[in-house]
Amino acid sequence: FYQKLLNKCGGKKMYTIKRFFDCQVPVNRCNFECDYCTVGQWRKVNGEGPKEYTEFKYPIEHMIKALSKERLGGTCAFNLCGNGETFLHPQLLELVEALLKEGHFVSIVSNGTITKGIDYLCSLDEEMRSRIFIKFSFHYTELLKKNLLTTYFKNVNKAHKAGLSLTVELVASDGNVPYIEDIKKVCMENLGVLCHLTDPRANTTTDIRHLTEMPMEEHLKIWEPFHSALFDYRQATWGKNRRENFCYGGVWSFNLGLGNGKLKQCYRNSDTVQWIFENIDEPIHYLPRGYHCSFAHCFNSHVFDCLCGVIPEIASPYYAELRNRVLPDGTEWIQGAYKEIYNRRVCENNTEYSEEEKMFADGIVRIWNEEETKQEFVKLFQNCIDILQENNNIEIYGEDSISNWIKKNIIIKDNKQRKLIIITDYAEIGPLKEQLAKEGNTNVISVVDLIRSKNEE
Numbered sequence: 001f002y003q004k005l006l007n008k009c010g011g012k013k014m015y016t017i018k019r020f021f022d023c024q025v026p027v028n029r030c031n032f033e034c035d036y037c038t039v040g041q042w043r044k045v046n047g048e049g050p051k052e053y054t055e056f057k058y059p060i061e062h063m064i065k066a067l068s069k070e071r072l073g074g075t076c077a078f079n080l081c082g083n084g085e086t087f088l089h090p091q092l093l094e095l096v097e098a099l100l101k102e103g104h105f106v107s108i109v110s111n112g113t114i115t116k117g118i119d120y121l122c123s124l125d126e127e128m129r130s131r132i133f134i135k136f137s138f139h140y141t142e143l144l145k146k147n148l149l150t151t152y153f154k155n156v157n158k159a160h161k162a163g164l165s166l167t168v169e170l171v172a173s174d175g176n177v178p179y180i181e182d183i184k185k186v187c188m189e190n191l192g193v194l195c196h197l198t199d200p201r202a203n204t205t206t207d208i209r210h211l212t213e214m215p216m217e218e219h220l221k222i223w224e225p226f227h228s229a230l231f232d233y234r235q236a237t238w239g240k241n242r243r244e245n246f247c248y249g250g251v252w253s254f255n256l257g258l259g260n261g262k263l264k265q266c267y268r269n270s271d272t273v274q275w276i277f278e279n280i281d282e283p284i285h286y287l288p289r290g291y292h293c294s295f296a297h298c299f300n301s302h303v304f305d306c307l308c309g310v311i312p313e314i315a316s317p318y319y320a321e322l323r324n325r326v327l328p329d330g331t332e333w334i335q336g337a338y339k340e341i342y343n344r345r346v347c348e349n350n351t352e353y354s355e356e357e358k359m360f361a362d363g364i365v366r367i368w369n370e371e372e373t374k375q376e377f378v379k380l381f382q383n384c385i386d387i388l389q390e391n392n393n394i395e396i397y398g399e400d401s402i403s404n405w406i407k408k409n410i411i412i413k414d415n416k417q418r419k420l421i422i423i424t425d426y427a428e429i430g431p432l433k434e435q436l437a438k439e440g441n442t443n444v445i446s447v448v449d450l451i452r453s454k455n456e457e
Contacts, residue, residue, distance in 0.1 A: 016349040018074030020308050026054035026259035030084035057260045058277045064098045066280040077105040087114035100128045107133035112152045122162035130336030133165040153190035165338035167323040168195040172223045192328040197231035207296045230322040237301040242293045245311040249289040252346045253308040265289045272427045279430030285446040290362045309347030318343050360451040367405045384450045398424030
């Protein structure tokens with residue numbers, strides 16, 4: 001079967017993506033000052049953030065071992081975005097090349113004006129270039145103000161000719177409305193096609209509303225001539241709560257801080273899964289967000305639906321449709337290996353949870369968030385413990401809401417057999433496991449792996 005597929009593709013290597021990581025690059029400086037900047041909104045509320053950039057806490061060689069295909073279960077896609085201009089982090093290019101050498105896919109968010117960085121990527125070998133994608137943010141008024149329009153389009157076209165995949169994306173802000181006709185003209189003259197659109201959002205509001213003063217009907221009508229599938233999909237899903245759906249964020253997609261290795265299910269700080277640059281021989285312990293989305297709506301639904309499929313039952317176009325444009329000469333923005341992975345979803349390369357596994361994950365997240373658990377979960381948890389303690393003397397290690405819940409709701413017998421320690425603080429399992437190993441307690445599991453351990457007994 002696979003040989004037939006390979007023959008169909010002309011013998012080329014076929015790529016599948018196991019997981020998606022939306023990564024924060026610790027760079028805070030930028031050569032632009034956009035009025036709709038999501039980072040800038042927080043700075044207006046909280047004052048100036050950290051200056052310049054922060055070096056990675058760990059050597060890049062160490063980071064790559066932590067992010068190896070073996071540890072992550074296969075080839076993954078990494079999206080790199082700074083709090084300022086991504087290319088201004090001095091270690092970025094070294095990291096990008098190292099991720100590519102490991103076999104991963106790398107996308108970079110950039111304002112397109114750091115020519116040195118783009119030239120470097122264009123100089124890599126052809127196979128590596130096929131696994132690079134650049135989201136060229138099109139900040140028209142800033143480019144105009146700083147006389148960088150020519151530089152911008154030169155870099156976009158250079159990347160395209162070098163075989164890098166890309167997209168050009170304009171923020172559909174109120175401030176850009178007076179320039180719409182100029183923007184369309186400059187796009188057609190320099191690209192041969194119109195740019196895509198994304199909506200600005202009010203990051204500091206709990207409802208994460210549209211950042212526009214116009215009535216929505218007027219806002220949509222003004223930007224309609226760009227015929228952007230990206231813009232259209234975001235409008236179709238904006239404001240829709242996802243809490244009735246089971247989300248695999250934390251298993252198939254993540255937010256990762258490259259500065260320190262802080263891995264989260266999504267963007268909330270409370271969703272920490274693990275510090276994955278520590279104890280890199282320790283497997284990552286996955287816990288899905290499930291039914292507990294902490295946002296008013298999935299404001300990056302275009303990624304998590306169309307690329308990741310974190311809620312498999314939600315129908316959506318493939319990511320390539322949202323990002324691609326066909327140019328007058330017949331070439332496309334999405335090319336090389338990226339054309340392959342953007343025409344599939346991460347969920348298609350993974351197995352969905354059973355109803356029992358969903359119930360278990362939901363219960364753990366409920367306890368973690370100090371919410372009431374369902375009786376069915378209590379029975380399931382007790383069943384996991386009962387099966388494991390047939391051959392093990394169970395001990396609970398931790399001082400948190402999960403350990404407190406277990407002591408209150410679960411019966412654990414002392415059967416004086418081999419000791420098995422269940423660590424409830426799954427975010428810190430690496431160092432805790434290492435500590436317990438020194439004390440001679442080598443049979444240690446994370447509470448989030450309890451359901452799988454039960455099934456393996």
